Amino acid sequence: MRLFISVVLAITGSVLAKDADCHFKLKESVALPRGWVKHGLPPADHNINLRIGLPQPNFKLLEQHLYEVSDPFHERYGQHLSKEEVEALVAPHQESLDSVDKWLASFGIGEGDAQRSPAKDWVKLRVPVALAEKMLNTTYYVWKHLESGDYLVRTTSYSLPVDVHAHVDVVQPTTMFGRFKxxxxxxxxxxxxxxxxxxxxxxxxxxxxxxxxxxxxxxxxxxxxxxxxxxxxxxxxxxxxxxxxxxxxxxxxxxxxxxxxxxxxxxxxxxxxxxxxxxxxxxxxxxxxxxxxxxxxxxxxxxxxxxxxxxxxxxxxxxxxxxxxxxxxxxxxxxxxxxxxxxxxxxxxxxxxxxxxxxxxxxxxxxxxxxxxxxxxxxxxxxxxxxxxxxxxxxxxxxxxxxxxxxxxxxxxxxxxxxxxxxxxxxxxxxxxxxxxxxxxxxxxxxxxxxxxxxxxxxxxxxxxxxxxxxxxxxxxxxxxxxxxxxxxxxxxxxxxxxxxxxxxxxxxxxxxxxxxxxxxxxxxxxxxxxxxxxxxxxxxxxxxxxxxxxxxxxxxxxxxxxxxxxxxxxxxxxxxxxxxxxxxxxxxxxxxxxxxx
Structure with a gap:
C-alpha cells in the first residue's frame, strides 16, 4: 500500500474533523489493564495499521448454516458452504460501506488508500497516530508493561461520528492491551x-x-x-x-x-x-x-x-x-x-x-x-x-x-x-x-x-x-x-x-x-x-x-x-x-x- 499520508494531509484532516467534534459519540472505553503504566506520547508520525470492522447483518443466518452443516443429525450435515457463499452472508449493508467510505474521505482517505477483506467487512489502512487521533477523537499514549518491559501504543477510549457509529463494530488497535503468547x-x-x-x-x-x-x-x-x-x-x-x-x-x-x-x-x-x-x-x-x-x-x-x-x-x-x-x-x-x-x-x-x-x-x-x-x-x-x-x-x-x-x-x-x-x-x-x-x-x-x-x-x-x-x-x-x-x-x-x-x-x-x-x-x-x-x-x-x-x-x-x-x-x-x-x-x-x- 502506498504511503499516502503527509503532514499536510494530517493538518487537513484536523481541520475537517474539528467542526465535527461535537458530533462524536463514545464507541468504546476500557479501564487500563493491571500491569500497564503510561510512559509518554508517541511521535506524531508513528504509523498505526488501523482495522475497521463493519457489521455483519446476516451473521445469525451464517450461524444457522454453520450449525446445520455441523450437526450429524441434520440432513445438511457435511454440506459445507463455499468461500463465496460465506462472504455473501457476512457482507455489510451498502449503507454501512457508503457511510464508512464517506467518513474516511473526509480525512482525505480514498478508495485506493485502504485494503478491504473479500467480504468487505474489514477495512485496513495505515495512518500516522496524529491522524488516527483526529479520526477517533482520542489521544494515543505509549504504555509500558511493567513485568515484561513491552511497550504498546494504545488509547483507553475512542469515539466515532454519530452518523458512522452504527456502521462500525470495532476499530483496532485502540483499546487492546493483550499480550498474545x-x-x-x-x-x-x-x-x-x-x-x-x-x-x-x-x-x-x-x-x-x-x-x-x-x-x-x-x-x-x-x-x-x-x-x-x-x-x-x-x-x-x-x-x-x-x-x-x-x-x-x-x-x-x-x-x-x-x-x-x-x-x-x-x-x-x-x-x-x-x-x-x-x-x-x-x-x-x-x-x-x-x-x-x-x-x-x-x-x-x-x-x-x-x-x-x-x-x-x-x-x-x-x-x-x-x-x-x-x-x-x-x-x-x-x-x-x-x-x-x-x-x-x-x-x-x-x-x-x-x-x-x-x-x-x-x-x-x-x-x-x-x-x-x-x-x-x-x-x-x-x-x-x-x-x-x-x-x-x-x-x-x-x-x-x-x-x-x-x-x-x-x-x-x-x-x-x-x-x-x-x-x-x-x-x-x-x-x-x-x-x-x-x-x-x-x-x-x-x-x-x-x-x-x-x-x-x-x-x-x-x-x-x-x-x-x-x-x-x-x-x-x-x-x-x-x-x-x-x-x-x-x-x-x-x-x-x-x-x-x-x-x-x-x-x-x-x-x-x-x-x-x-x-x-x-x-x-x-x-x-x-x-x-x-x-x-x-x-x-x-x-x-x-x-x-x-x-x-x-x-x-x-x-x-x-x-x-x-x-x-x-x-x-x-x-x-x-x-x-x-x-x-x-x-x-x-x-x-x-x-x-x-
Missing part, C-alpha cells in the same frame, strides 16, 4: 532429555483392549499417542490437509523435523510441509533460530497425521515499539492477520491447530466477537479449528501460581477466574491437557478451563455443562465465574513430557500447546478416513462431539486445574472444565464419523 510450559532439560524410549516387553492395560508402553509415563512420543488413543491399526491414505499456525517469530526447523521423523516416524523421513508466509512472516532455517513452540507443533501434528499434506503458516508478530524510535508500524494481535489471510484462501487446510492465546479480558469484547465470527466463517466452510485451552488453570494463562493476577480489568479489580481467548469462542474446539497412563488431568502445570465472560453457552453443550454445574456444591466459587458462559475446554490430550528436537537437541516440553496439535493430528486422520469413503471433512467439530461422538472419548475423572489461589475445578465423570469430554478413542471416533451417508 504461546500456551506452553517451561521447557524441561534442554539438551539433556532422556534417551529415546525403547519398546518394552511389558505394557500397561488401560482397558478396552488398549495396551500402552510403560515408557509413556515418562516420555511422550508419537507411538505413545497412537497406542493411548487407539490409532495403531488405522490404514492411512493421506487424504485431506492439516495446518499449523506459527507466530511471534517461532521458526519450524526442517532439519529438526527430519531428525524427529527418523526417531519417531521413520516412514515420514524425506517428507516436508508447505511453508506459507503471512504478513511477512519468515521461517528461518538456522538451527540456532529453531523455535521450541513451532517445532513441537509441527513435529507432533505432522508426525501423527503423516502422510496427510501439511502446511505451516508463519505470521509476522507485533513489531516492538521502542520509545523515541520511529518504529514503522504498530499492529493488532497477529492472529487477525492470519485470519484475514486464510479467509481469503479458496482451500484452507481442513484441520488447523493454534497454540497461542490471550486472557479473554485483555481482548476488547467487540474485537473478540468479531474475530470469533471469522472462526465461524471457516467452520461453515468445513475447517476444524483447534485452540489450546491455556496453561493457567482457572487463572491468567500463567503456569506460575505465584505470578497469576486473577483480577478483573474493568476498573473494579475484583477477584475473578480468567478465561482465555480464542479458546472461549464457541466456534472453535478448545483442547485441554492430561498426563500419565492411565490419564489424569495434568498437574505439573494446569489445564486452562472455565467459563467465558463474553460468549453465552452454546446449545450444543448446554446439557452436559448444566449437569456439571448442578453437581457442584452450592456456592462453590460463587461470583468467580460466569455459569452461563461458553464452557471450555471441549476435549483434551496428553500435554506433558513431549519429546521433540530443537536446534539439533532432544528436549522434553509440555503444555496445552502440545495437546492441541496432537489432537489436531488425529482430527486430520479422521478426515482421511471420511475422504476414503467419499465423505466430506468434518468441519466444525463441537456439535458432533457433544452428541453422536460423546461416547468416543476417554472420560478423565481425576485431577483439577488450580489457579487464582484455589484448586480450581475438578475433573469428574462426564464433561468438566478441566478436561472437557475427555481424550480421543480414535478407533471409536472413526466408526462414528464413517457410519451412514453423512
Amino acid at each position: 504461546g500456551s506452553k510450559s517451561t521447557v524441561v532439560s534442554i539438551g539433556d532429555a532422556p534417551d529415546a524410549p525403547k519398546i518394552s516387553t511389558s505394557t500397561i492395560d488401560i482397558g478396552n483392549g488398549i495396551m500402552v508402553d510403560p515408557s509413556c509415563n515418562t516420555t511422550i512420543t508419537v507411538t505413545c499417542l497412537e497406542q493411548l488413543y487407539n490409532a495403531t491399526s488405522f490404514q492411512r491414505q493421506g487424504k485431506g490437509t492439516i495446518g499449523i499456525t506459527g507466530y511471534l517469530e517461532q521458526n519450524a526447523n526442517i532439519q529438526d523435523l527430519e531428525t524427529f521423523f527418523a526417531e519417531q516416524r521413520p516412514d515420514a523421513v524425506g517428507s516436508n510441509f508447505t511453508f506459507i508466509s503471512v504478513a511477512g512472516g519468515i521461517n528461518n532455517q538456522s538451527l540456532a533460530a529453531a523455535g521450541d513452540e513451532a517445532n513441537l507443533d509441527v513435529q507432533f501434528a505432522f508426525g501423527i497425521s503423516h502422510p496427510v499434506p501439511a502446511t505451516f503458516y508463519s505470521t509476522a508478530g507485533r513489531p516492538p515499539f521502542i520509545p523515541d524510535v520511529n518504529t514503522p508500524t504498530d499492529t493488532n494481535e497477529p492472529y487477525s492477520d492470519w485470519l484475514d489471510f486464510v479467509l481469503s484462501h479458496p482451500n484452507p487446510p481442513s484441520a488447523i491447530s493454534t497454540s497461542y492465546g490471550d486472557d479473554e479480558q485483555t481482548v476488547p469484547e467487540s474485537f473478540a466477537k468479531k474475530a470469533c465470527q471469522g472462526f465461524a466463517q471457516l467452520g461453515a466452510r468445513g475447517v476444524s479449528l483447534m485452540f489450546s485451552s491455556g496453561d493457567g488453570g482457572v487463572g491468567d494463562n500463567d503456569p506460575n501460581p505465584a505470578t497469576q493476577t486473577c483480577f478483573t480489568n474493568d476498573g473494579r479489580n475484583v477477584t475473578r477466574f480468567i478465561p482465555g481467548f480464542p479458546a472461549s469462542c464457541p466456534f472453535v474446539t478448545a483442547v485441554g491437557g492430561t498426563t500419565n497412563v492411565p490419564e489424569v488431568a495434568v498437574s505439573r502445570f494446569f489445564s486452562g478451563g472455565g467459563f467465558s465472560d463474553y460468549f453465552e453457552r452454546p446449545a450444543y453443550q448446554d446439557k452436559v455443562v448444566q449437569n456439571y454445574l448442578n453437581a457442584l456444591p452450592k456456592g462453590t466459587y460463587e461470583g468467580l465465574f460466569n455459569p452461563n458462559g461458553r464452557a471450555f475446554p471441549d476435549v483434551s490430550a496428553q500435554s506433558d513430557r513431549y519429546r521433540i528436537w530443537v536446534g539439533g537437541r532432544a528436549i522434553l516440553i509440555g503444555g496445552t500447546s502440545a495437546s492441541s496439535p496432537a489432537f489436531t493430528g488425529f482430527v486430520a486422520l479422521l478426515n482421511d478416513a471420511r475422504l476414503q469413503k467419499g465423505l466430506p471433512p468434518l468441519g466444525f467439530l463441537n456439535p458432533l462431539f457433544y452428541s453422536q461422538a460423546a461416547g468416543a472419548f476417554n472420560d478423565i475423572t481425576v485431577g483439577h486445574n488450580s489457579g487464582c489461589g484455589t484448586t480450581g475445578f475438578n475433573a469428574t465423570k462426564g464433561w468438566d472444565p478441566v478436561t472437557g469430554l475427555g481424550t480421543p478413542n480414535f478407533g471409536k471416533l472413526v466408526a462414528v464419523v464413517t457410519a451412514g451417508k453423512h
